[in-house]
Amino acid sequence: xxxxxxxxxxxxxxxGTIIGAEAFLTGCKPxxxxxxxxxxxxxxxxxxxxxxxxxxxxxxxxxxxxxxxIGAFMKVIVTDCYKASDQEVFLAGIGQLNEWAxxxxxxxxxxxxxxxxTSLLTTLDKEAKAHEESKSEEAKSHxxxxxxxxxxxxxxxxxxxxxxxxxxxxxxxxxxxxxxxxKGQKAWAI
Amino acid sequence: MAENEFDxxxxxxxxxxxxxxxxxxxxxxxVLMLERGKNIEHVKDYxxxxxxxxxxPHRGTRTQEMIENYPVLKRDYPLNExxxxxxxxxxxCPYTEIKRFDWFRGYQVGGRSLLWGKQSYRLADLDxxxxxxxxxxxxxxxxxxxxxxxxxxxxxFAGISGNKDGIPHLPDGEFLPPMDLNCVEKDVADRIKKHYxxxxxxxxxxxxxxxxxxxxxxxxxxxxxxxxGCPFGAYFSTQSSTLPAALKTGNLTLRPFSIVTQVLxxxxxxxxxxxxxxxxxxxxxxxxxxxxxxxxxxxxxxxWIMKNSATDVWPEGLGSSSxxxxxxxxxxxxxxxxxxxxxxxxxxxxxxxxxxxxxxxxFRNLSGEKRSYLRGFxxxxxxxxxxxxxxxxxYSIGAEYKExxxxxxxxxxxxxxxxxxxxxHENKVTLDxxxxxxxxxxxxxxxxxxxxxxxxxxxDMLTDGLEILEASGxxxxxxxxxxxxxxxxxxxxxxxxxxxxxxTSVLNKWNQVWDAPNVFVTDGSFMTSAAxxxxxxxxxxxxxRAADYAVNELKKMNL
Numbered sequence: 001x002x003x004x005x006x007x008x009x010x011x012x013x014x015x016g017t018i019i020g021a022e023a024f025l026t027g028c029k030p031x032x033x034x035x036x037x038x039x040x041x042x043x044x045x046x047x048x049x050x051x052x053x054x055x056x057x058x059x060x061x062x063x064x065x066x067x068x069x070i071g072a073f074m075k076v077i078v079t080d081c082y083k084a085s086d087q088e089v090f091l092a093g094i095g096q097l098n099e100w101a102x103x104x105x106x107x108x109x110x111x112x113x114x115x116x117x118t119s120l121l122t123t124l125d126k127e128a129k130a131h132e133e134s135k136s137e138e139a140k141s142h143x144x145x146x147x148x149x150x151x152x153x154x155x156x157x158x159x160x161x162x163x164x165x166x167x168x169x170x171x172x173x174x175x176x177x178x179x180x181x182x183k184g185q186k187a188w189a190i
Numbered sequence: 191m192a193e194n195e196f197d198x199x200x201x202x203x204x205x206x207x208x209x210x211x212x213x214x215x216x217x218x219x220x221v222l223m224l225e226r227g228k229n230i231e232h233v234k235d236y237x238x239x240x241x242x243x244x245x246x247p248h249r250g251t252r253t254q255e256m257i258e259n260y261p262v263l264k265r266d267y268p269l270n271e272x273x274x275x276x277x278x279x280x281x282x283c284p285y286t287e288i289k290r291f292d293w294f295r296g297y298q299v300g301g302r303s304l305l306w307g308k309q310s311y312r313l314a315d316l317d318x319x320x321x322x323x324x325x326x327x328x329x330x331x332x333x334x335x336x337x338x339x340x341x342x343x344x345x346x347f348a349g350i351s352g353n354k355d356g357i358p359h360l361p362d363g364e365f366l367p368p369m370d371l372n373c374v375e376k377d378v379a380d381r382i383k384k385h386y387x388x389x390x391x392x393x394x395x396x397x398x399x400x401x402x403x404x405x406x407x408x409x410x411x412x413x414x415x416x417x418x419g420c421p422f423g424a425y426f427s428t429q430s431s432t433l434p435a436a437l438k439t440g441n442l443t444l445r446p447f448s449i450v451t452q453v454l455x456x457x458x459x460x461x462x463x464x465x466x467x468x469x470x471x472x473x474x475x476x477x478x479x480x481x482x483x484x485x486x487x488x489x490x491x492x493x494w495i496m497k498n499s500a501t502d503v504w505p506e507g508l509g510s511s512s513x514x515x516x517x518x519x520x521x522x523x524x525x526x527x528x529x530x531x532x533x534x535x536x537x538x539x540x541x542x543x544x545x546x547x548x549x550x551x552x553f554r555n556l557s558g559e560k561r562s563y564l565r566g567f568x569x570x571x572x573x574x575x576x577x578x579x580x581x582x583x584x585y586s587i588g589a590e591y592k593e594x595x596x597x598x599x600x601x602x603x604x605x606x607x608x609x610x611x612x613x614x615h616e617n618k619v620t621l622d623x624x625x626x627x628x629x630x631x632x633x634x635x636x637x638x639x640x641x642x643x644x645x646x647x648x649x650d651m652l653t654d655g656l657e658i659l660e661a662s663g664x665x666x667x668x669x670x671x672x673x674x675x676x677x678x679x680x681x682x683x684x685x686x687x688x689x690x691x692x693x694t695s696v697l698n699k700w701n702q703v704w705d706a707p708n709v710f711v712t713d714g715s716f717m718t719s720a721a722x723x724x725x726x727x728x729x730x731x732x733x734x735r736a737a738d739y740a741v742n743e744l745k746k747m748n749l
Contacts, residue, residue, distance in 0.1 A: 054588070055588070059592060077248065080254065081254060082254070121587050156577075157244060162243060166577070169542075171411050172412040172541060172542035175543075176370070177371055178372060178373035180537060180539075181538055181539035181598070182537070185598075187575070187598040188577070190243060
């Protein structure tokens, strides 16, 4: 890899602002506070699988985020890579999302139909976007921003996402800088 | 020959150390190459090279534990999950920052030759004459004509792909076929040429990836996973190139886990007699004897060794009689970036992951132009199509959103500046006798900063970058002056500079220590000025030249 690309590539992979790693690529900030011990339950992982699947569902062309093990991926990243304060927002967010499902749609998130889930998370996405735009720099991100970001990153870098939803060639063997492209062809995974 | 006696000792196994070992071995010397870190065997030890992104538990990114353990490395891209073992441990190997200096080190056989950016450019007389013309520091003791044959020589062996662009201050070399610019980069190159009347150029990067066969190595497969080690041996590294050549002679002994603590010096003969080694695993001390010593431990570490050597003769160490040892530390200043997006080309894409980009060579302070600063800068960058990270305005979640994300998005275009830093006597490394590393050795203290010349240059770097992109039709152009902290260029240079006068320089024109003629220093520390080009190719050329000279002098019994 051209090491000068690495910075760009890493930040691309992580979707711009990287939640939970403010020290990432800055260095002049104080080091991260000690990690809290956080516990994800099996139920949390199942719940997050369904949230991820609602964001990136199975379609005719490729499996969805659940097939990429998105709940387990979120667990790993939040546990190992997030700062304690972001972990708290994320974990509390699981409960808040479910509470909101009950209030807005009258049932636990997992008991809603796919259509109800989509409608609920579409509204939540608007709320999260508005939150990110209006919040002060120090304020925490919205939990749904975290979930969505992790879903995209986790899915498109998974084997399913990279090879089924996108195109991945392990050994390209050559470079063609001006290849014809037709609408509908998939993007390269990396 | 006794077990601990050799004709030559090479300290360090990175780009310049590998070259020193190869050249000396091929000329018939029995060579001991010492490396402070572990061994990395070509191909066999590239354990992550064939993995897909999903095979890394954190998909390559850093964990909080890593951030905790690597207080320096975390400051930039090197801290990552994929090749963490190839970066030195900040905890085992601390150093003192009198001013912040981001020092990213690779302590293993191959050193940073496994990790480097492969950009390979010659310096020109514009660079070699600059100090003399401007009255800065001291004059380089050589000119382009002296080093040109050695650039030719090392390029042919290392394998540099590039285009003969005919730019006077960026001399063409012995190139393998160039990689392609993509269609957007080609059109931008044409627009730049037209807009600036041929005074500015966008060219394909000249890079140490082979695009035609070289014995024992495979050509570039366009995987762009170089920094995991290349199983095809397509990029130049010690492992892929110089080490096999050195081993083939039967003259090389390689000793990993060998921290050289000092060059042994005999004041009667006024010659080095060998080196002292601390075994990094056992903490045992050994002495190895040799007729000549090549220091290639990387700029700051070679200086550290010299400062620890012959202190009974010179309190500030071997090579310190001029008072310049450890001074004039340079890097390239990075961190200014400009970018935007390019309209159209929706029917164009690319195939393969090119481990290279474009280069815009220096265009300031040429032909008599006088800016508010001396010297200049270049840019490196690329054009590419956005992937899943693109902004989809129409959808927020769900099936249509997913489908939209799976197609390539707009073309984007971005580049970053690489600026020259002048050699300032007060930018220096010293020994910190109050702090020790894992092995109880005193560490270096680094005191280095950008000054007015560099800060003024950065203003041009940003405004010129924005102007070039706008003149090329790039949309929504934006830029920023990011982090230019010294060290981040990972091009440390200058702490044992060459010169014409032993009173003002550490090395003569053959990279020979004025104070100890059988000691040669050919890593970045010899650089009298930094130029703005990536420097590794220059280290290779000077190393091969110095090795040739050293062997001739040995034969003449002059050392």
